[in-house]
Amino acid sequence: MEEGLALFDAALADAESAVVAARWDPAGLRARAENGELPGMLRGLVRVPRRAAGAGAGNAGPLAARLPALGRDEALRLLTDTVRDHVAAVLAHGDPAQVDVDQAFNQLGFDSLTAVELRNRLNTDTGLRLPATLVFDQPTVRSLSAYLAGVLVPAPPSAEDTLRTALERVDDLLAAANGEAESMRDRLATILQGALTKLGGGGQHDVGGVMEKIDSASDEEIFALIDNDL
Incomplete structure (x- = not known):
C-alpha cells in the first residue's frame, strides 16, 4: 500500500505524459539481458558486463x-x-x-x-x-x-564433390611434377579410363552406370580408386 501511494505521488510530480508503475526483478532482467533475450526498450534498466571476444551464441552447448x-x-x-x-x-x-x-x-x-x-x-x-x-x-x-x-550435423560431401576434390589433388600432383608431368598425364589418362570402365560395369561409354557407381561409392573408395594406381 505504502509503495503504491509513493509511486502515485511520484507519478503526479512527473512531467511525463505517460507513466507506468511496475515492480522489476533486477536479477531476472540481468539474466535475460546476458542471454540476449531482453527487449530493447528494457535494456536501460540493467547493466550487463561486456562479453569477451568469441563468447555467446557461437559457443557450442553440451x-x-x-x-x-x-x-x-x-x-x-x-x-x-x-x-x-x-x-x-x-x-x-x-x-x-x-x-x-x-x-x-x-x-x-x-x-x-x-x-x-x-x-x-x-x-x-x-x-x-x-x-x-x-x-x-x-x-x-x-x-x-x-x-x-x-x-x-552438416551433411557429408556428395559423391560428386568428393570426386572433384580427388581430381583437384591429381591436378596438384601434375603441377608439382615438373619435367615428368607429360608422362604422368599419359599414365593418369590410362588410369582414369580404366576407372570409368570399372565403374561403368564393362562399358566405358556407360555414363549412367558410371554416375550410379560414383553416387554409391564412399569417400574412401573414390580416393582409393585413384591413389592405388598412382
Whole structure:
C-alpha cells in the first residue's frame, strides 16, 4: 500500500505524459539481458558486463559437443530425444514418451510463452541463437529435430564433390611434377579410363552406370580408386 501511494505521488510530480508503475526483478532482467533475450526498450534498466571476444551464441552447448562423435542417424535420434525431453518439461509432462513427435506444437498446448521457453532451453543446450519463431517455423518435434540436425550435423560431401576434390589433388600432383608431368598425364589418362570402365560395369561409354557407381561409392573408395594406381 505504502509503495503504491509513493509511486502515485511520484507519478503526479512527473512531467511525463505517460507513466507506468511496475515492480522489476533486477536479477531476472540481468539474466535475460546476458542471454540476449531482453527487449530493447528494457535494456536501460540493467547493466550487463561486456562479453569477451568469441563468447555467446557461437559457443557450442553440451549437446553440440556430443554430436561430432555420432553418425548422422544417431545424432538425429539424440536431437529428437532431447527436443522431446524439453517439450515434456515445458508442458509439465511426466513422461517424454507421451509427446507425439509428429503432432503440431500448438496442438500439444504450446503458446507464445512456452514457445520462448523451449527456444531458450534449446539455445542453452545447443549453443545456437535460435529465433523466437522457432516452433512456428518448425511446428513438430520431428521437423525441429531435423532442422537442428541440419545446422549442427552438416551433411557429408556428395559423391560428386568428393570426386572433384580427388581430381583437384591429381591436378596438384601434375603441377608439382615438373619435367615428368607429360608422362604422368599419359599414365593418369590410362588410369582414369580404366576407372570409368570399372565403374561403368564393362562399358566405358556407360555414363549412367558410371554416375550410379560414383553416387554409391564412399569417400574412401573414390580416393582409393585413384591413389592405388598412382
